[in-house]
Amino acid sequence: MEKPHTDYPVDTSPHRLAFLGAGSMNGAILRGILGSGVEPSRITATVRGTEKARDLAADTGVVALATSVDADANIDAAMGADIVFLGVKPVGIQELCREIAGALRPGTVVVSVAAAVTIDMIERSLAPGQPVVRSMPNTPLTVGRGAVGLSGGTHATDAQVDAVAALFAGSGLVRVVPEAQLDAVSAVSGSGPAYAFYLAEAMARAGEELGLEPTLARDLARATVAGAGRMLEEPGAEPSALRRAVTSPNGTTERAIATFDAEGVPDIIARAARAAADRAAEISRELAG
Ligand SMILES: NC(=O)C1=CN([C@@H]2O[C@H](COP(=O)(O)OP(=O)(O)OC[C@H]3O[C@@H](n4cnc5c(N)ncnc54)[C@H](OP(=O)(O)O)[C@@H]3O)[C@@H](O)[C@H]2O)C=CC1
Numbered sequence: 001m002e003k004p005h006t007d008y009p010v011d012t013s014p015h016r017l018a019f020l021g022a023g024s025m026n027g028a029i030l031r032g033i034l035g036s037g038v039e040p041s042r043i044t045a046t047v048r049g050t051e052k053a054r055d056l057a058a059d060t061g062v063v064a065l066a067t068s069v070d071a072d073a074n075i076d077a078a079m080g081a082d083i084v085f086l087g088v089k090p091v092g093i094q095e096l097c098r099e100i101a102g103a104l105r106p107g108t109v110v111v112s113v114a115a116a117v118t119i120d121m122i123e124r125s126l127a128p129g130q131p132v133v134r135s136m137p138n139t140p141l142t143v144g145r146g147a148v149g150l151s152g153g154t155h156a157t158d159a160q161v162d163a164v165a166a167l168f169a170g171s172g173l174v175r176v177v178p179e180a181q182l183d184a185v186s187a188v189s190g191s192g193p194a195y196a197f198y199l200a201e202a203m204a205r206a207g208e209e210l211g212l213e214p215t216l217a218r219d220l221a222r223a224t225v226a227g228a229g230r231m232l233e234e235p236g237a238e239p240s241a242l243r244r245a246v247t248s249p250n251g252t253t254e255r256a257i258a259t260f261d262a263e264g265v266p267d268i269i270a271r272a273a274r275a276a277a278d279r280a281a282e283i284s285r286e287l288a289g
Pocket residue numbers: 020021022023024025026027046047048049052067074087088089090092096113114115136137138139190191
């Protein structure tokens with residue numbers, strides 16, 4: 001797989017990894033890491049359902065355990081691991097931490113991918129001194145095109161944060177940020193793939209309204225959003241310059257962009273991102289009780 005832009009060397013060390021919860025997000029991280037060349041034999045994953053565990057093992061080659069039939073699955077997976085990725089919903093993170101706390105070695109790094117669960121909440125649910133990294137990844141990691149913000153906890157050394165960054169680096173852009181910025185990262189890149197897919201959905205509907213066959217409208221929209229995204233990966237690519245290159249003076253695109261501007265689309269996007277960040281803060285308050 002072609003390597004995305006990153007400032008971190010890609011991990012080549014023989015860490016053993018555990019993915020506790022392997023749904024949309026942890027599943028995407030797992031597949032991205034495998035795509036960057038990490039051996040499946042280094043990875044144990046857990047899910048609740050047996051069928052999901054079977055499918056995951058068949059699809060990826062990792063060991064996949066189901067908590068519904070093996071009550072100790074999370075403990076068994078965490079016990080041998082150097083780095084443990086917590087990939088359950090925010091409301092389940094602290095309980096999962098308490099479940100595995102006694103199985104972790106002092107040097108095992110616990111990486112949360114959950115929105116809104118603070119480092120403090122995670123550290124308080126683990127043994128004192130356990131290294132924690134809080135991350136905000138996104139699902140394009142699965143195709144090696146992710147974006148990840150991460151922050152080290154109180155007991156995580158720079159080397160441990162770098163080791164986690166290096167794991168992500170094989171499948172996406174990685175930036176270490178202050179924890180206070182992670183809700184903003186979530187609002188831009190964590191949720192961001194959904195915004196791009198939403199645009200593709202809306203463009204397809206617009207094509208249909210203009211008389212295109214539904215399949216044609218969907219294919220055109222999909223190819224266009226994917227193609228535009230690919231252009232943004234070229235060295236030195238600037239969204240505004242690429243947009244201007246499509247926009248002929250007094251042409252068709254100019255009329256479309258003027259409509260977006262007149263309808264306040266940039267403001268709507270800013271308000272949507274603000275709503276996402278506010279929701280993260282709200283979930284943090286709910287979890288803190
Ligand atoms: N989806 C996204 O784009 C992003 C998600 N996140 C974060 O990722 C986390 C997971 O979200 P997402 O992947 O969307 O959710 P999913 O529901 O897709 O995945 C959750 C996974 O956790 C498993 N699971 C639930 N409880 C347990 C348990 N006690 N032990 C082991 N496995 C368990 C589920 O198993 P089963 O499948 O068998 O039910 C499932 O595989 C959330 O905290 C979210 O904030 C962060 C950034 C982006």
